[in-house]
Amino acid sequence: MPIASRLLSWFDAAGRKHLPWQQDPTPYRVWVSEIMLQQTQVSTVIPFYERFMARFPDVHALAAAPLDEVLHLWTGLGYYARARNLHRAARVIVDVHHGHFPRTLESLQALPGIGRSTAGAILAFAYSARYPILDGNVKRVLTRHFGIVGYPGDKKVEAQLWELADRCTPAQRVADYTQAIMDLGAMICVRARPLCMACPLRETCVAHREGRQAELPTPRPRKARPHREAYALILVRGDGAVWLEQRPLQGLWGGLWVFPQFESRERACEYIGRIGRSSCAPRSLPSYSHAFTHFDLTLHPLLVESVEPHREVSEPGGRWLDPSEPAKIGLAKPVVDLMSKLMTGEGDWCCDLLRVRQVAMPD
Secondary structure, eight states, rough: OHHHHHHHHHHHHHOOOOOGGGGSSSHHHHHHHHHHTTSOOOHHHHHHHHHHHHHEEEEHHHSSSHHHHHHHHTTTTTTTTHHHHHHHHHHHHHHHHTTTOOOOOOHHHHSSSSOHHHHHHHHHHHHOOOOOOOOHHHHHHHHHTOOOSOOTHHHHHHHHHHHHHHHHOOSSHHHHHHHHHHHHHIIIIOOOSSGGGOEEETOOOHHHHHHHHTTOOOOOOOOOOOEEEEEEEEETTTSSSSEEEEEOOOSSSTEEEEEOOOOHHHHHHHHHHHHOOOSSOOOEEEEEEEEEEEEEEEEEEEEEEEEEEOOOOOOOOOEEOOOOSOOSSSSHHHHHHHHHHHTTTTTTTTOHHHHHHHHSOOO
């Protein structure tokens, strides 16, 4: 029996059919969900997706919004280039395609942030068009079932997987099949300890037959992860507001607001005078670690309290933020985490920000 028939039978009995983006699967709703689901689990995506849709119910609302607001609603979801590309693509759809979503693989792939697999998923879910997909879950199912050896990110192996994905995709019930193979990878054919006895494909699965589930897919060749360090300068005004800078659109935390960062403590201390003055010396706080996709970062926070800003602060892309008010801008995760520590006074983190907050709270 073909893979598709077994997967569809399994999907009818056990597949996911009540996810938010499965209800009224318009091209826009499907597109946003597919971008959010890139390298992110369904359970994490759902609350972000629902908030995003409540604020941006259609492509026109998204295209008209400022990037800051888009990044704000993305804060905590990670991989922020996805949000920037989503915003850029929305404007292309409105300006170039007059608000109509493209319906061909080539025109979808021409939009920022949409690759072949994402384009195929949009066409399958929104239009029931027959296009294969090849996300991480599907790669895992196919490599195990067919016993494909080699890192799936290598071009030759990936080309082989695309051929298999296309061969297995049926002509009918394409949307259900696409969801089924994604669900199988997410729920049954998981990375560690797959639930083979519950898998509808186990009878023809090479990895199951040969006991090679732990070997496949072939892991990425190991490389030493680079490690970087930086000093994060936390300037706190007497009223508890903190100074932030907006990162350039390209690069790490593109478009997000961060604490100013420097290669050395000396450079950080030199910067203080450009913003204001303080009678408090910079105070070192416990280090903060953050993992990016390709390297690890250790931040050494330097806290300067009771800063009196210059009347005219000419630093471009900078602003004071009152942490007691709901943020309406995109904040990098270290900013969210470090401000939370400052506001709760955890360990060595007590500062003006916490004291102002306590004074402002009613008895």
